[in-house]
Amino acid sequence: MGRPPCCDIVGIKKGPWTHEEDLILTSYIKQHGSGNWRSVPTYTGLLRCSKSCRLRWTNYLRPEIKRGKFTEAEEKMIISLQSVLGNKWAAIASYLPQRTDNDIKNYWNTHLKKKLDMFHSVLHPPHHLGSSSSSSDSSTSFQFFKREHNHLIHDSSTLNKFISTVTSTPSSTTYAFSTENVSRLLKGWMKTSPDTLKLKTTQTKEKLLPDGNDNYNNNSGNNKLDDGKILAKKIKIEEICKGDDDRISKEAAAYNFESILTFENISSCWEKNSSLDSTTVHGSTSATLEESQTTTTTTTTTPINDKVDSISESGHQGLVEDDQNQPLFCLLEKWLLDHEATGQVLEEDHRQKSLQYFDQI
DNA sequence: AAAAGGATCAACCGCCACTAC
DNA sequence: AGTAGTGGCGGTTGATCCTTT
Known part of the structure; x- marks a missing residue:
C-alpha cells in the first residue's frame, strides 16, 4: 500500500491566490516551516492542493525572493x-x-531568448534580402535591437563586451567541460554527493566513450535531472579535446575568432541589413560576420567537428594569432572564478583547484 | 479614445524520481 | 519487491497589463 492521498481533489480551488490566502499560508509557514x-491544506483550511501551496510559497511568498527587473549581471x-x-x-x-x-x-x-534571436538575425541577415517581406522583418529586428540596446550602440566597448557575452560561451568548452569543473558547477543543485558524482562520472565515461554512444541511461542512477546526459556530452567533448591537441587549438581559434566582432563590423552589418542591398550584404564584412556567426552561435548540441570545420573552411585561422592573447575561457568561467575569489558562490579550495586546472592547460 | 496586438508572469499541467507503506 | 503518493521540475497557458496604430 502507498501513502494516503495528499488532498481531496473535489472542491479544490484554482486560479489566482487572494491576499487572505497568502496571509494564511505565510503565517502557517512562519509557524511550522516549509x-x-x-x-498544509489540512491545517490551514485552504481549499488548495499541496502542490499549489508549495508553488505559491516558493515562487511568490518566500521573503528572500527578489522581485523587479533583472540586473545586467543577472542577465x-x-x-x-x-x-x-x-x-x-x-x-x-x-x-x-x-x-x-x-x-x-x-x-x-x-x-533573453528574444535578444539572442535578435542578435542572430542582425549578425546573420537572411540571404533573400530585397523582397518586401524580408525587408520588413529585418527592419523590425533592427528597430527592436536598436530600441533595446541604444546605449550599447553608442559605446563600442560595452557593445563588444555584451556581444562577447552572448556569443562566446558555446565555443569555449575546454575548461567548462572538464569532468571536475562540470561536477563543481553542478554542485549545490544535484542531490548526488560529490563522491557519488565522481563515481557516476567514471562509470559514465566507461559506458559511453568506447563506442561513442552518448545515450546515457539516465534512469539507472538517482540523478533527478538530465545531469547524466549533460555530463556525458561534456565528458565526451573533453575526451575528444584531450585526444587531439589540434582541436583544442581550433577551439581556441573559435574563441579568438569572435574578437573580430567589433563595433564597426556590427554597425556595418546593421547598415547593410537595413539598407537591403543584397550585393553589399554579401560583401567582405558581412561575409566575415556570417562566418563568425557560424562559429559563435553554435550551441553545445552541435558537434565540435562541425564548428572546427567551419573555421577551417572559412580560412580565417590566421586570426588565431590575435595579439590580444585572450584566455581560453568564457564569461561564465571568469564569473565563477571572480565569485569564488569573493566567496559568493564557491569555496576557496574550489578556486584553488580551478587555478591548478588552468595551470595544467 | 478605442481597438488590436504584444508582452508579461502567475499558475497550472504532466512527467519523473524518490520514498513511505 | 511492488505500489502509489509526494515533491520537484520544465513546459505551457491564459488573464491582465501595456504599447501601438
Missing part, C-alpha cells in the same frame, strides 16, 4: 549558465538565490 506540504549569468546547463532552470536558479526558477524561466522566454 516542508510537509501535504498537511549575463543567466545567459552563460543557460548555455552550459541548458533549460535547467532550477539549477540556474541555484546560482541566483533571490530569483525563482519560474522567474528565470519567464525572463528567459520573454527577454
Whole structure:
C-alpha cells in the first residue's frame, strides 16, 4: 500500500491566490516551516492542493525572493549558465538565490531568448534580402535591437563586451567541460554527493566513450535531472579535446575568432541589413560576420567537428594569432572564478583547484 | 479614445524520481 | 519487491497589463 492521498481533489480551488490566502499560508509557514506540504491544506483550511501551496510559497511568498527587473549581471549569468546547463532552470536558479526558477524561466522566454534571436538575425541577415517581406522583418529586428540596446550602440566597448557575452560561451568548452569543473558547477543543485558524482562520472565515461554512444541511461542512477546526459556530452567533448591537441587549438581559434566582432563590423552589418542591398550584404564584412556567426552561435548540441570545420573552411585561422592573447575561457568561467575569489558562490579550495586546472592547460 | 496586438508572469499541467507503506 | 503518493521540475497557458496604430 502507498501513502494516503495528499488532498481531496473535489472542491479544490484554482486560479489566482487572494491576499487572505497568502496571509494564511505565510503565517502557517512562519509557524511550522516549509516542508510537509501535504498537511498544509489540512491545517490551514485552504481549499488548495499541496502542490499549489508549495508553488505559491516558493515562487511568490518566500521573503528572500527578489522581485523587479533583472540586473545586467543577472542577465549575463543567466545567459552563460543557460548555455552550459541548458533549460535547467532550477539549477540556474541555484546560482541566483533571490530569483525563482519560474522567474528565470519567464525572463528567459520573454527577454533573453528574444535578444539572442535578435542578435542572430542582425549578425546573420537572411540571404533573400530585397523582397518586401524580408525587408520588413529585418527592419523590425533592427528597430527592436536598436530600441533595446541604444546605449550599447553608442559605446563600442560595452557593445563588444555584451556581444562577447552572448556569443562566446558555446565555443569555449575546454575548461567548462572538464569532468571536475562540470561536477563543481553542478554542485549545490544535484542531490548526488560529490563522491557519488565522481563515481557516476567514471562509470559514465566507461559506458559511453568506447563506442561513442552518448545515450546515457539516465534512469539507472538517482540523478533527478538530465545531469547524466549533460555530463556525458561534456565528458565526451573533453575526451575528444584531450585526444587531439589540434582541436583544442581550433577551439581556441573559435574563441579568438569572435574578437573580430567589433563595433564597426556590427554597425556595418546593421547598415547593410537595413539598407537591403543584397550585393553589399554579401560583401567582405558581412561575409566575415556570417562566418563568425557560424562559429559563435553554435550551441553545445552541435558537434565540435562541425564548428572546427567551419573555421577551417572559412580560412580565417590566421586570426588565431590575435595579439590580444585572450584566455581560453568564457564569461561564465571568469564569473565563477571572480565569485569564488569573493566567496559568493564557491569555496576557496574550489578556486584553488580551478587555478591548478588552468595551470595544467 | 478605442481597438488590436504584444508582452508579461502567475499558475497550472504532466512527467519523473524518490520514498513511505 | 511492488505500489502509489509526494515533491520537484520544465513546459505551457491564459488573464491582465501595456504599447501601438
